[in-house]
Structure formats: structure tokens, C-alpha cells
Amino acid sequence: MIPVSTFSGKTVALFGLGGSGLSTAKALAAGGARVYVWDDSEPACEKAREAGFTPYDLHEADWSLFHALILTPGAPLTHPAPHWTVAKAREAGVEVIGDIELFLRERARLCPRAPLVAITGTNGKSTTTSLIAHILREAGADVQMGGNIGVPILDLESPSEARIHVVECSTFQIDLAPSLNPSVGVLLNLTPDHLDRHGSMENYAAIKQRLVEASEFAVVGRDDVYCEAIFQYLKRLGHAVVGISNTQPQALGAVRYEAGMLRRAFALPSMKTLDEPLFDLSRAPALRGAHNGQNAAAAFSACERLGVTHDEIGAGLKSYPGLAHRMEQVARHGKVLFVNDSKATNADAAEKALLSFNDIYWIIGGKAKAGGIAPLRPLFPKVRKAYLIGAAADEFAKTIEGAVAYEQCGTLDAATAAAARDAAASDAAEPVVLLSPACASYDQFKNFELRGDAFREAVRGLENPAPQDETDQGGVDAVPPHADEAATSAVAQSEGGAES
Template structure:
């Protein structure tokens, strides 16, 4: 745990007592703060009380004596309307922050030179974060990884000058971190997402830009117009390092320093236009597709900004095991490949999975749909041999696919996998793919995408004749 000493002797309100909220309260107490915590759910309150945290309804508090409200990132700050706790804090002139902000203040106080890599974007955050941490660990660095992936940031080992913190940040977390100033800030890409919480794409993009605005080094993708505009603004302010999952960076973007993918090669480009191949993704099954080439470019660029030789990521990228639930190769039966992409909770993320295979895709899709559904994926429909519809989105998705892609209404994941496995086995395609890439949230049938992906993996591993992928050990 990272004790938060910056609020020692002060009264701090904490709202939201899920995993990160409870850790936050404990870290504040460990640092000497007087904490009063609350949650709208009885289970969260009971867990905090059992952990020795003072729990009391914040609506009955005297806010004039509170130094800060630490808000869980899952609690609305602005849209569709501020949570009642945020309204109370604002009315009393109390600052509203989150656990990332507490980490940033503690780092500035006790170990400002500790390397801090922060990663955000609409898609690819978790893969890029895990890849950076993997390469740094393989290179012998003391690495802590967390934030929006794995462990809550304040549950990580205490700050030291040499310990590297690799932190995934969601837009919700960035919105609660006004002093966010990482050593290296990585912004991967931007497409519409979470607009119910941010109101407009402009507001969403502005929040994401904060992660690189005060970074010592900005590493920004240029594969979409939003990020390209941000990259140009950053370069006018200070040195930046831009990257692309294609060769767009060399064709249309004047860079100070950059990196792009050319097929499976990662290529470095200088301001004078000279290029050098610095790594290859050939045979790296955990990094299939152009989207993962973009992630690899970002990871290598970030690592180089920490003063590590380009030869290091080139070697260790080959051993990256991949991320559970994101293009995770579960195994094979004959020529049929089974892929768990349960983390694809929107169409843009699923697009990356469909683009990674030329055809013969047996697509398990559906759940609680996002705005726009799957209409944006129409250009990939010719690659889909058959679609297997699950969840509450089935009617809408059937209407989109009708006359364009053969489909079966399967209702459940179990039925979908059975049908997909049978059809793939009869397929004439040289390498059929059974792909779970739902393009939907999981909440209609599963508590989260992890539970959905775990269920898919378990079902696949139980299939007769399956040869498991070696990279799945430990998931």
C-alpha cells in the first residue's frame, strides 16, 4: 500500500467503497488522515466498517471541516448530473479528487523522481499498459502496474525513487486528477465512448488530453483526427513523440520524433525522414492486427523515453503473453482457432478483432448494446462466415445483419459456442476462427466482461480434442 501523508491530520470524505474506494480510505488512514466514508450500497459500507474505516452518511456531515472529497471514478462527476456527494462538496467549496490524484500528490512529496508512465485512450489501454510493464520487468526494472487494470493504484508497493509505476487511466480517473503530470504520458486513440458520462466528444477528448498536457514526455497516436490535433498542440508546447499503427505518420504528419508500423515491422522515423526498423511482431500471436501494432509502437516509444535502449523492447516483446480477454488465444481444434475477446465492449474495439483475420470468422456477438450498435462494422461483414447472437441486443443486431451475414439467435454463450464449434468444423475455410468479440457490455448476462470471458475460456477448454494455447497459462 501507498500511505497518503499529504492529508495527515485533515478530515477527508471518501465516497464509493468498492475495491479502489476501500483501498483509498485505508491508504488515507495509514497516512494519518481523519477519514469519513460512505457508499450508497449497504455491502460497501459493511465491508469498510469491518476494515476499521469510520462510516457515516455524508449528507449529515459538516462540510466546512472537510478538506477534500475523494470520489470513486465510477460515480458521476458531471453527467448525466453530479452525484449528490459531489453537489454537497461543490456547495461547500471542497475540492473533489480521486485516487490517481492522491498518488500524484504523494509522488510529488516523497519521490518526485520515481518514473511514472500513464496510459490512456479509448481502446488498447490495458494491452499497452501490460506490454510496457512486461518489457520493463523483463529488462530487470522494479515495476508496479495498476490503476484501471489489475490492482488499485494505492494498493501498489510504496513509492521509491527507482520504482517504475505503469498506470492505466480511464477518463473518469483523469477527470479527478488535476495535478496529473507523469514522466511519460501515452494517449493512444480517441473514438466516441462514455458520452453518457462526459456529455460531448469535445469534453471527452479534452479530459483525455489532460494526461499528456503536463507530462515530461508526451507520446501521442495520430491515427484519428482528435489525437492528431492533440499531438500537434503538444509539439508546439514541448518535445513529443508520435506514433501510428500504419504509415500515416510518415505520409501526413510533420513529427519531431515518431514511430509507425509497416506490416509487422515497427519503424522509427527521425525529423529528417530517415527510418529504421527497431522491432518485429512476426510470430507474436498476442499482438495480432494493426491495432496491436499501434499499441506496440506506443509501448516502445514510452520505454525509450525512460532511457532504455531500443534493443530491449525488440527482444522482450516476443515473450509478451498477451492480455486475458483481449484477443486471447485459448486453443485450437484441428484448424479452428478459438479467440477470447470479451474485453471488446464496443463496436470500435470489435473492429480491431475482425480486422485481424482475413475471413472464416464465426462471430459470437451481443450483450447490452452501446449506442450505434454494430452498423459501423459493415465493411467487415464479408469476413464473417456466421454470426451467433446472444443477449438483449439480439433483435437489433439481427436487423443489422439481415441479408448481409448468416446468423443464428443463440440467446446464451453456451449455445453460441456449441453452434460455432460445429459450423467451424464443417467449414471449408483453411483456418476458421471462433471469435467471442461481443461489441457490447456484459451486464445483461454477466457481472462484467471478465466473467464473460472466463466462462467462454472454460467452455472452450472443456471441448473434446482441444489443444490449449501455451500463452494461456496463468490466466
């Protein structure tokens, strides 16, 4: 824990008693603050009581007593309307901040030069955050990873010049952290997301921009119009910034993903261009697909800035085990690869997995989202057979009828056994049994994590499942040791997950 001594002797209000809220309350109390905690949920208040706090209804509070309101990122700061605690705080002239800001103030007090890598973007934040942390650890660094990835930032060890904090930041957290000034700031991409909380795409992009604009060194994706505009703006300011790209082969200095390789082009004094190969991502089994190419390019650029050698970065990319439930390679049974992509709760998410593999034996179904799987029709030729489970089974059968062979399996256990049977009998060099449901889990499981865990258990139950590294295929163990799996399993507090 990081005791928040910057509020020692002061009185603060704290709203929101989920995991990060309780962590923040404990850190403030440990630092000597008087903390008035509250949540509109009685079960959350009960958890606070169990942790030794007495909830105080902030509706009845004298707000002139408070030096700050510490607000959960789940409560709206501006849109569609400020949370009621925000309105009361502003009326009383009380600042509104979050746990990331408390960390930053402790960093400023204890060690202003303590290395901090902050990662944001619409998609890929968690993978990039865990990948950067993994590369740094493998290179021998003392690394603390947290924030939006599941471990509250104040549960980490204190900042020091010998320790690197790698922190995933949602837009909501950035909005509550006015002092955010990372050593390396990473902005991956921007697409419309949670606009009900931001008011407009322009507001959303402006909040993301704050993270990289305030950084000492920025890494910015260049493959969407909003990030490209931010990149060009930083260049005009003379800010230290490097681009990453999957689509701009002529972008000098940018680390780019192209045909499975990380590459970078340099302009030589002779006016010629040198195109330097950096790493062959086919050697990194947990980083398949163009979307992971962008994540790897960002991690490469950030770690290079922190002084990690190219050989060390390559070793870290190769050994990265991936995040649980996100194209997680759980085992290899003979030539058959088993992949847990339970986090794919809609068609857009499942598309990434379908693009990343061939000869797919696809387990799909659950509680369908709007649009179903019709948008995935162009990828149906990659699927050898589909195995339908859950409430969406009949609807999905109608969608794939005539395009993909399928089997109605009902349960995940039955689908896993059937897919394993057919994949083992196929003539493909590497048949893939892929759980990428394109559905919420609620019809059969409480959340996607439990669904993914059930898939792992079903794979374990197959006859003689061989660890992948016991074959000539190379790669992961039967159930791979995920970096910070305890943290990453908590990334999404609900089926929709944290902001992506």
C-alpha cells in the same frame, strides 16, 4: 499499500466505497488521517463496516472540519451537475481530489524522481498500460501497475527511483489529480465518449491534454484531429514529444504502424529520409490488428524513453499474452485458433476482431445494443459461418440472412462445440473460432468476464485441446498466463466497462 501520510493528523471526507474507495480509506487511515467515509449505497456502506470503518452520513457533516474531499471517479465533478458532496465541499472551501492525487503527493514526499508512466485515451488504454508493464518487467524492471486498469493505485508498492509505476488514467481520474506530472505521459486517441460527464468534446480533450502537457516526455497519437492538435500544440511549446501514427507515413520521428510493421522515418543530414523497421508485429500474436498497432507504437515509444533496448522491447512485444477477454487467444486445437473477445459488447468493439482475422467462425449474440450488427456488413465476407446465441439470435439472423451461413445454437456451450466442429473440417489454413458477441451479456451471464470464462471452459472441454505452442503455429498456451490477469479481469466494473 501506500500509507497516505500527507494527511496525517487531518480530517478528510471520502465519498464512494467501491474497490478504490475502500482502498483509499485504508491508505488514509494507515497514514494517520481521520477519515469520514460515506456512500449513498447501503451495501457499499456495509462493506466499509466489514473493513472496520463506521460510515458517517456526509449530508449531516460540518464541512468546515475537512481538509479535503476524496471523491470516487464515478461521481460527477462538473457535468451534468456537480455531485452533492462536491457542492458542499466547494461551499466550505474544501479541495476535491481523488486517489491518483493522493499517490502523487506521496510520490512528491517520498521520491519526486520516481518513474511514473501514465496512459490515457478513449480506446486502448488498458492494453497499452499492460503492454508497457509487461515489456518493462520482461526487461528486468521492478514494475507496479494499477489505476483505472483495476488495481487501486494506493494498493501498489510505494514510489522509489528503482521502481516504475505504470498507471492507466481515465478522464475522471485526471480531473481529480491536479498534481499529475508523469515521467512519460501517453495519449492514444480521442473520440466522443462520456460527453454527458464532460459537457463537450472540447472539455474532454482539454482534460486529456493535461496529462501529456504536464509530463516530462509525451507520446501522442496523431490519427485524430483532437490529438493532432494537442501534438502540434506541444511542439510549439517546445515540449519533449513524439508522435505515433497508423496513417501518416511521412511523419518524421513518429513510431508508426504500417502493413504489420512498426517503423520510424528519420531525416538525414543529406536531406534524404531513412525509414527504419523496428518490429514485425506478426511475431506478436496477441497484438493483431491496426488498433493494436497503435498500442504497440505507444508502448515502444514509452519504453524506449525509459531506456529499454530495442531487442528487449521486441522480446516483450512478442511474449505479451494480451488482456483477458480482449482478443485473448485461449487455445489452438489442431489448426483451429480459439479467440475470446467477450469484451466486445457492441458492433464497434467486434469490428476490431473481425478486421484482425480471416476464415472466422463467429459466435455472436446476447442482449443486443442499439444498431445491432448492421454496421459490420462490409466485414461479413470474412466470416465462414456464424453461431447465434442468446436474446439477439433472431434479430441477428435477419441481419446476416443471405450474406453469412449461420446456425441457431442458443447457448455458448453449444455454439462453441458447433463452431469447433465446422472450423476443424474447413479447408482454411488457420480457421478462427471467435467469440466476439457484439452484445451485452446480461441475458445469460452476469457480466462479460463470466461469459469469457465460460467460453474458456467450453474450449477446455473439447476433445484433446492442444496447447498452441505444441503445434508448429507458435504463440500462446492453451489457457495463456495473462499478465496481471487478476487485475485486468476487474477493468470493467459493469458491462460498459471503465472509461475507454
